[in-house]
Amino acid sequence: MLEHLDRSGVVATFFLVGEQVERFPSVAAEIAAAGHEVALHGYRHRLLLGRTSRALDRDLDRATALIEDATGRSPACYRPPYGVFSLGALGLVRRRGLEPVLWSRWACDWRARETPQSIARRATAKLRAGDVVLLHDADHYCAPGSWRRTVTALLAIVESATALGEPLVSVTQST
Numbered sequence: 001m002l003e004h005l006d007r008s009g010v011v012a013t014f015f016l017v018g019e020q021v022e023r024f025p026s027v028a029a030e031i032a033a034a035g036h037e038v039a040l041h042g043y044r045h046r047l048l049l050g051r052t053s054r055a056l057d058r059d060l061d062r063a064t065a066l067i068e069d070a071t072g073r074s075p076a077c078y079r080p081p082y083g084v085f086s087l088g089a090l091g092l093v094r095r096r097g098l099e100p101v102l103w104s105r106w107a108c109d110w111r112a113r114e115t116p117q118s119i120a121r122r123a124t125a126k127l128r129a130g131d132v133v134l135l136h137d138a139d140h141y142c143a144p145g146s147w148r149r150t151v152t153a154l155l156a157i158v159e160s161a162t163a164l165g166e167p168l169v170s171v172t173q174s175t
Contacts, residue, residue, distance in 0.1 A: 018063030112143035
């Protein structure tokens with residue numbers, strides 16, 4: 001994924017899960033070294049509904065520390081697992097000074113039955129300037145091998161987005 005983004009001249013936002021950064025700190029460092037934005041997706045990939053603010057606060061502290069240690073950068077944005085905020089979690093994220101982020105184009109690339117063509121088609125259908133396209137670059141919480149289909153679809157997605165005549169930027173560059 002990093003190679004395709006580099007060849008295309010695209011800067012992306014990677015929402016990192018702390019437990020994966022802990023397992024693979026060199027990958028997080030490589031993402032940051034390549035000039036991509038590193039953002040927060042929590043320490044564990046768990047639904048926020050039913051989680052206490054105190055538990056989420058500890059989760060975010062732990063993930064932030066790991067990301068900062070691995071990349072030398074502090075995340076400015078947070079995307080909740082499964083795209084679901086509780087009211088308490090949204091308030092906590094904002095009080096911490098993090099930009100809450102969701103997406104407007106959902107490629108469903110984590111599902112086993114998807115193909116590179118279906119991923120690209122779903123990600124770019126009615127694509128408009130300013131859209132945030134959600135893609136996954138690993139299988140940790142997805143169907144095995146799904147990241148390979150996403151990487152194959154990435155060039156077609158970048159071509160479609162570039163055809164809009166707007167630059168492709170990270171989440172914070174667009175705000």
